[in-house]
Amino acid sequence: MPLPNSIIGYTQADRVRVRLVLEDGFLLIDHAQTYGNQPSLGCFSSISCVSASSTDILQQNSIVYFNVLWAELLPSTLENHPPILTIDYCKVKDEKKATLDRVSFLIDAQNERACDAWIENLLNTSYRNTIRNKRLLVLINPFGGQGAALTRYKKYSAPILAAARCRVEEIETKYKGHAAEIIENMEGLERNYDAIVCCSGDGIPHEVFNGLSKRPNVAAAFKIPVCQLPCGSGNALCVNLVGSNDLQFATLSVVKGIPIPVDLCALTQDNKRYITFLSQALGMIADCDLGTENMRWMGESRFTVGLIMRVLSGAKYPCKVSVRISHESRTQVRQAYHEHKNKAHTSTFERTQLPDLKYGTVHDPIPEDWKSIDTSSLAVFYVGKMPWVSSDALFFPAALPHDGYMDMILIDSSIPKKEILSILLGVAEGKHFDSKYLHYYKVDAYRIEPKAHSGYISIDGESFNFTPFQVELHPGLGTVLSRTGQFQAPGIGI
Numbered sequence: 001m002p003l004p005n006s007i008i009g010y011t012q013a014d015r016v017r018v019r020l021v022l023e024d025g026f027l028l029i030d031h032a033q034t035y036g037n038q039p040s041l042g043c044f045s046s047i048s049c050v051s052a053s054s055t056d057i058l059q060q061n062s063i064v065y066f067n068v069l070w071a072e073l074l075p076s077t078l079e080n081h082p083p084i085l086t087i088d089y090c091k092v093k094d095e096k097k098a099t100l101d102r103v104s105f106l107i108d109a110q111n112e113r114a115c116d117a118w119i120e121n122l123l124n125t126s127y128r129n130t131i132r133n134k135r136l137l138v139l140i141n142p143f144g145g146q147g148a149a150l151t152r153y154k155k156y157s158a159p160i161l162a163a164a165r166c167r168v169e170e171i172e173t174k175y176k177g178h179a180a181e182i183i184e185n186m187e188g189l190e191r192n193y194d195a196i197v198c199c200s201g202d203g204i205p206h207e208v209f210n211g212l213s214k215r216p217n218v219a220a221a222f223k224i225p226v227c228q229l230p231c232g233s234g235n236a237l238c239v240n241l242v243g244s245n246d247l248q249f250a251t252l253s254v255v256k257g258i259p260i261p262v263d264l265c266a267l268t269q270d271n272k273r274y275i276t277f278l279s280q281a282l283g284m285i286a287d288c289d290l291g292t293e294n295m296r297w298m299g300e301s302r303f304t305v306g307l308i309m310r311v312l313s314g315a316k317y318p319c320k321v322s323v324r325i326s327h328e329s330r331t332q333v334r335q336a337y338h339e340h341k342n343k344a345h346t347s348t349f350e351r352t353q354l355p356d357l358k359y360g361t362v363h364d365p366i367p368e369d370w371k372s373i374d375t376s377s378l379a380v381f382y383v384g385k386m387p388w389v390s391s392d393a394l395f396f397p398a399a400l401p402h403d404g405y406m407d408m409i410l411i412d413s414s415i416p417k418k419e420i421l422s423i424l425l426g427v428a429e430g431k432h433f434d435s436k437y438l439h440y441y442k443v444d445a446y447r448i449e450p451k452a453h454s455g456y457i458s459i460d461g462e463s464f465n466f467t468p469f470q471v472e473l474h475p476g477l478g479t480v481l482s483r484t485g486q487f488q489a490p491g492i493g494i
């Protein structure tokens with residue numbers, strides 16, 4: 001028997017009769033059915049009053065399925081009091097901010113069974129693209145976001161996860177590297193969880209991907225989606241997957257997110273092998289990120305101030321870059337972007353072991369077909385696998401989750417200082433992409449060898465040794481939870 005797609009209920013406050021209809025894309029809470037085109041006689045407790053046209057009714061009294069968390073029928077506890085239908089959902093503003101809310105209706109006792117079936121229909125539709133009652137492993141860095149991560153999680157995220165009836169295990173990280181250890185060693189991780197949620201900055205996801213790479217069955221481990229509740233100082237993973245760093249909106253996206261495969265990068269340095277999911281930087285960006293700790297008192301502007309100081313002083317970062325470039329001109333990069341943008345996501349990775357390194361490690365000879373760029377005057381070396389590197393820096397507008405390339409930006413310090421400044425201060429909207437003063441390549445492997453004795457290397461925002469490293473791609477190795485199945489970035493025009 002098909003499940004019913006509408007049910008009659010009554011508002012609790014004034015017993016106004018309403019029809020709850022499962023429309024295409026949203027749940028309609030319809031006064032008009034009862035009263036024709038007349039204004040309604042009352043209001044719902046949590047939804048604004050309806051007064052004018054049917055368009056207003058639609059706009060004001062509908063809940064998009066993505067925002068529906070749960071619905072249930074509470075049997076009546078008092079004699080002669082009908083059962084109550086409750087619908088928990090997130091009120092969403094501008095596709096960026098969310099708040100938890102609930103609407104409730106009285107149901108005729110004789111409609112109880114029909115209402116149960118309707119609820120099933122509503123939940124099936126609301127969770128069409130993802131798992132219901134997700135089992136979540138939440139890793140909380142209590143020091144993330146200047147020590148506010150735990151409090152913010154409890155206040156803003158936990159209530160939404162509870163409303164969605166997720167089954168949650170929370171673990172606080174106790175020291176640097178703890179998240180990687182938890183993920184590497186947890187028994188039954190693949191069996192017991194539907195997602196790993198990093199309640200942190202980008203440091204914990206970095207550790208999680210590295211922990212997953214050490215599991216005995218790497219293919220199964222990397223199928224667990226990783227996602228982020230933005231509770232750190234840098235929350236790029238969330239910005240790319242959710243399109244906002246509002247904690248409640250991100251929590252809704254954890255509940256409703258769609259698993260998608262993402263390329264991950266293998267990095268070798270000294271005698272170690274790592275996974276990096278976001279970015280690798282040397283030069284001004286790494287310097288401003290990691291070398292401005294003494295300016296933390298300035299808050300977020302330390303990065304901009306650090307940048308201006310370095311550009312004005314003509315800072316240079318001599319190094320040798322050897323790179324396997326797949327798309328070199330901006331036209332080729334655009335073509336590659338549009339070719340891959342709408343391709344179906346199919347993860348090709350099936351072996352149980354971490355894939356072999358196609359190009360060896362940083363200690364092996366450099367393949368002959370790699371291009372060599374030997375420069376004493378590099379200003380910026382930045383490689384990314386996701387468009388946003390922070391909520392206000394769209395450094396890699398052409399990056400895609402699963403195109404098999406990393407995006408590389410090189411800027412030489414010999415260009416006019418005002419051009420470097422305008423590029424770096426203009427990344428907020430990704431407008432630098434068309435600047436003739438920078439190189440923007442799609443690459444699939446590279447090595448960088450710094451020539452100075454000391455400096456900063458930033459990998460996913462974390463500080464690494466200042467020694468040569470080499471990176472190549474593992475296409476589609478990782479899985480993340482995306483709000484829409486894509487990265488949330490404007491992309492680049494044709």
Ligand SMILES: Nc1ncnc2c1ncn2[C@@H]1O[C@H](COP(=O)(O)OP(=O)(O)OP(=O)(O)O)[C@@H](O)[C@H]1O
Nearest residue numbers: 144145173174175176177200201202203232233234
């Ligand atoms: N209990 C802990 N004590 C100290 N360091 C920790 C702890 N838990 C996690 N860490 C480490 O803190 C680092 C930063 O974490 P995260 O990215 O979550 O926060 P953040 O606020 O963005 O920090 P930062 O501004 O330092 O990047 C990571 O390297 C992580 O391993």
